[in-house]
Amino acid sequence: MTTNHNQIPITYLRPAKGLATLNLKDLWDYRELIYFLTWRDLKVRYKQTVLGFSWVILQPVINMVVFTVLFGQLLKVPTDGIPYPIFSFAALLPWLYFAGSLTRSSTTLVGSANLISKVFFPRMAIPIAGVLSGIVDFVVSLIVLVGMMLFYKIIPTWNLLMLPIFLFLAMLTALGFGLWLSALNVRFRDINHLVPFIIEIWKYATPVIYGATLIPERFRFLLGLNPMTGVVEGFRWAILGSKYVENFDPGPLFIVSITITLVILISGVIFFRNTERTFADII
Amino acid sequence: MTDIAIHVDKLSKKYKLGAMYERQDTLRDFLTSMVRSPFQKRPVSDNQILWALKDISFDIERGSVIGIVGRNGAGKSTLLKVLSRVTDPTSGIGEIRGRVGSLLEVGTGFHPELTGRENIYLNGAILGMKRTEIEKKFDEIVDFSEVAKFIDTPVKRYSSGMYLRLAFAVAAHLEPDILVVDEVLAVGDAEFQRKCLGKMSDVAEQGRTVLFVSHNMSAILRLTTETLVMEKGRIVKRAPSNEAVDFYLSSGFVETGERIWDVDEIPENAAPFSPKALRIINEQGLVVNTIRSTEEMTIEFEYQLDASVTGLRVGFYLMSARGEFIFTTFDTDEPQMYDRFSVREPGLYYSRCKIPADTFNEGRFVVGINASTYRIRRYFQDERAITFNIDPAGAPGMQWPEQRLGPTRPRLNWEIEKK
Incomplete structure (x- = not known):
């Protein structure tokens, strides 16, 4: 009897020792699972809510209104002549995407404890789905942005084509930090409590309600250490065009941001891969 | 190959x-x-x-x-x-x-x-x-x-x-x-x-x-x-x-009529419920492994609650050695028991079940345990917690040394009428 042995996949069981190989092929084999987890996230998020999907639009709009009243009208944050509502909205879009993605990717792993202790699949699928599902929300809230651009008569420039790249950077940043935090969360549930604080503080460290130009020029490179600065300023540059960048060039900032993001992401993948083998035992 | x-x-x-x-x-x-x-x-x-x-x-x-x-x-x-x-x-x-x-x-x-x-x-x-x-x-x-x-x-x-x-x-x-x-x-x-x-x-x-x-x-x-x-x-x-x-x-079963749970045998998700011991007790109050079919037996389950539980029911499955179910019974089956113990406060508990004489046939039986709240949560379950033997001496029909089929051997009222 000749069975074609070549087609039968062989799995080796071995103790977890030393550095794991990254084995990203595994993840590729389970791409449909990532798709379904993302889809589940979306389906479930607005179920049994009265307003349903409108929350996607309401969230940034309410935020923007509050910021406009507080920082635009009362505190009069300088915006280089840009109307404050669109100035803040352009930054809020990537920020809210990032904050949501980071929260989901760092906490959903522990939420799936039941699954992790019973079924094998690449654990990374869960945080990845966490950052992907926010993209749909993001795309929907772009509608508001288009409306506001029409209202403020902002003529789109070619810069706008760079938007997906900045979004991609936000996604990688959220995933990088999400991988670190979710893996740590399996062991230290403190992370669950910590994440909201991290995000709150991070929001103020990022020029969301103010512009990077508020910071004196010689300290501005420090902002680059926060990859979200590159993303947020990149968004403003892409949406508001040359109107915004009169005396400020986001280029160098952006390069620093990309470097930091890649370092966090790659180390996050390595850390996650090396700890995921013990998840089922300690979760 | x-x-x-x-x-x-x-x-x-x-x-x-x-x-x-x-x-x-x-x-x-x-x-x-x-x-x-x-x-x-x-x-x-x-x-x-x-x-x-x-x-x-x-x-x-x-x-x-x-x-x-x-x-x-x-x-x-x-x-x-x-x-x-x-x-x-x-x-x-x-x-x-x-x-x-x-x-x-x-x-x-x-x-x-x-x-x-x-x-x-x-x-x-x-x-x-x-x-x-x-x-x-x-x-x-x-x-x-x-x-x-x-x-x-x-x-x-x-x-x-x-x-x-x-x-x-x-x-x-x-x-x-x-x-x-x-x-x-x-x-x-x-x-x-x-x-x-x-x-x-x-x-x-x-x-x-x-x-x-x-x-x-x-x-x-x-x-x-x-x-x-x-x-x-x-x-x-x-x-x-x-x-x-x-x-x-x-093999593997202790032959003493008592099963005691070690800490490492209790699953983590059983909390706040923890089983302590299960005992088979004869009419004289002794913990035994073999019960005569003509005597009443008691199955006693000792357990600890670390938090109060509402609607808890603790019960036994009686099975033959081959795993066929004979009956299932819970301590709050009776409505008045159910009302009295609708909430169980933290503490050490004993649930005892008396099984009347002349119930089981000769052979080996298995007691399983279940502690749960109906349709809400199963705290603890062990389908094979303990076994016991039934000695048929004095059971109905013993004058014929044949094997009686079926797991039970009740003493029933027969009438013979001649017209």
Whole structure:
């Protein structure tokens, strides 16, 4: 009897020792699972809510209104002549995407404890789905942005084509930090409590309600250490065009941001891969 | 050359008890211990270590159906987890040829907010099925589950039976080379169990390898050809199933009429419930292993509640040695008991059940335990907590030294009338 042995996949069981190989092929084999987890996230998020999907639009709009009243009208944050509502909205879009993605990717792993202790699949699928599902929300809230651009008569420039790249950077940043935090969360549930604080503080460290130009020029490179600065300023540059960048060039900032993001992401993948083998035992 | 599906060599798995039973793993503890002794590896004393698996070696041929039996905590589930790559072994190696599919505790991976249809796709993907595969099997799955009418209803509105059938249907239709089944048959009605067993023998007939863990000896006997008996993380016997089942039934049980639970035998998720002891007591109040069929017997279960529980019911399953159910009884079956003990405060409890004389036939019987709240939560279950023997001396009909069929031997009122 000749069975074609070549087609039968062989799995080796071995103790977890030393550095794991990254084995990203595994993840590729389970791409449909990532798709379904993302889809589940979306389906479930607005179920049994009265307003349903409108929350996607309401969230940034309410935020923007509050910021406009507080920082635009009362505190009069300088915006280089840009109307404050669109100035803040352009930054809020990537920020809210990032904050949501980071929260989901760092906490959903522990939420799936039941699954992790019973079924094998690449654990990374869960945080990845966490950052992907926010993209749909993001795309929907772009509608508001288009409306506001029409209202403020902002003529789109070619810069706008760079938007997906900045979004991609936000996604990688959220995933990088999400991988670190979710893996740590399996062991230290403190992370669950910590994440909201991290995000709150991070929001103020990022020029969301103010512009990077508020910071004196010689300290501005420090902002680059926060990859979200590159993303947020990149968004403003892409949406508001040359109107915004009169005396400020986001280029160098952006390069620093990309470097930091890649370092966090790659180390996050390595850390996650090396700890995921013990998840089922300690979760 | 024989065709080996699973080969494992000296597989061991170690757990640290501290990590299992109390979560001291907060960042603060970690940091303080790092500050106190930053370069020292924190020593773990031997009694904190549990070898869930110890030097397990075996080969399993392709297409065979293997049963795994053993007491709670014997390492059966850990073995399946290692084989399905959920967790890594601490030492030893294994080689698995083919795709492994696990038939899980039913409903793992179901999302209550999603509809039946959506859950089929989601659960299929979690179990490693491709989307096209799921699409191809979709109708078959719905047919098998008998929930076609409710397929677009969120599963949180399903009855527990529907939920179960759907979950089983998805898992049963994934076509792995090696199917791993852990205790799925502990739930569901008889009709459902029959259907599941049928499906599983289909799988076996298609030449797939099946590993089947169960406490249900008749299912093991019906389904498997060969059985591994596990005890304390080791395989103590591998033999044709009927031989292995007999070995398992006649060994491993303490012969004193008392079963005491060690801390490491109590599953983590039982809290706040913890079983202490189960005793078989005769008419004189002695703890014994053999009861005369003409005397009343008491089954006493001692347990601790660390928090108050509403609606708790503690009960026994009485089974024959081969695993057929004789009856099930709960301490709050009577309405007045149910009202009186609707809430049980924390404390040590005894639930005692008196079984009248002349109930059982000669032979060996098994007592299983269940502590649960109806449809809400199962705190603790052990289908084979203890066994006892019935000595038939003085039972009805003993003047004929023949074997009486059936597990019970009641003393009944006969009338003979001559017209």
